Amino acid sequence: MKREPDELVIDALRRAPGPVPSAELTAAVRARAVAALRRRGLPTWINVAAALVLVVGAASWLRVAERVPDAMAPMATMPPPASPLSTAPPSAPAVAPEALSSEVLPAQMERARVPQKTGEEEPGEAITFGTPATTPADSSLADNPASATSRVQSPVSVSPESLESDLQRADAAVAKRVEQPSDKLGVARPEGPGAALDDETLATAAQESLPGPAPVVADAPQEPFVPDPALSLPVAKPAAPPAPAAPPSTKSAPAELSPAPLSAPAPPEPVHEQPRDEARTMDAQFDPRFAQLRTALATGDAERVKALLDALKREVPREQWPSDLAERHWPR
């Protein structure tokens, strides 16, 4: 059998003399192999347990990380303490002047009343940090309307300009309410002889007949705001119409005594004692005939004084008379 030359060479190389592993080398390799078997890896259950610990730990960390940013977000966005608007507590009276200006203040108070009315907003929702300059004031007002009212009334926080505008608004409201009695009486603008009396004269007479700011107190506005007398407008001016006012529908004056025609003359009713009523007293004291009586007394017109006294005694109970006129001209 003839072999291929290449195979002859290969076979000769295999049969050629060569090195043989020594006993020491063999022992060293076998020792390594046996040692490798002895230091086998960790059991499988340890690896599985470690993997489970890692997974559970990662999941827990993720859950915590999802909650922590929500809780830390307001603190993270909290502006530096340089801004007085955002760092001041809600009940602190220090508010920027522009926040309480005449244009912003009513809107803020109106917004502050909204949560009380609806009750839909939660307190936590209104707490915001790091918002624009007007937002903290709005949110604080929404949180605590009482504090907003205290801020409005606080002399420390109110600027002079806003105070003046507020006072003017309050005076206008007072004057509007003071006008109501005459409106109730249906008084028309005087014509005829009564028209000769100018407003100032009647106002002076009315002030003399009034014991003080009783009309204002009797029908004062509901706001706790008390205007400064130095800045308030004359309150009694609109309360003294120049024309003799007709009594309410329940009362009517004789045609000859009332210089102005009554818009709705009614038959006279019998006079009877009524319990002293503040409202009625105020209405009676604002009767223009008292002013006319004072004018007649001042001018010395005895005939007119007598006619007015008779009419007033007949129509207005003594308790409702001004005290000075009652003591002087209707003694008990």
Next chain:
Amino acid sequence: MTYATTLQPCFWPPHATRYRARMEPVGQDRSDEQLMLAYAAGDARAFDALYARFATRLLRYLTRLVQRPSVAEELFQDTWQRAIDARQRYQPTARFAAWLFRIAHHLAIDHIRREQPQVDVSVLAHFPDTSAAPLQAIEDEAQLQRLVDALDTLPAEQRAVVLLRAEGDLTLEEIAATMNTGRETIKSRLRYALAKLKEALR
């Protein structure tokens, strides 16, 4: 001495295969791959059987490739150590011989490259004439020694191909995979190397 080993298809998962290999008796009827799986499963005797099969061939391969016995012994131990460390990752997708000689070859080539950065390939231009006389049977010790001496004169790449073919009993494809080269390149190198060896024997 036969180097033929059968590569059995593995349909079992690795741990089951290793368990089955561990339960089987250690003997000559078991393939190299089964022995390696048994060793990976903790059977030290399986390693002894593998070592008995491949130790001499591996050391001869390394000694003739690096041409320094002391270095060859170091590489020999390193090769076995690599095989021991990689026992858990071993998969019987290829022959154990190819896997083991690939480890040894890479270690040897790394060493050769460190010692001889540039491999002299000029000898490839000198192709010996092998048609002069037919090669007779190599019987005497003198011829074998001349053959070994001629092997030492071959370039490292050709020497590695011849040794992988002779000691590792690897096919051309396995040699190509071991050396990360194409099959035709390996075939050409082998042809050059054998031609030189034949010329040395005449």
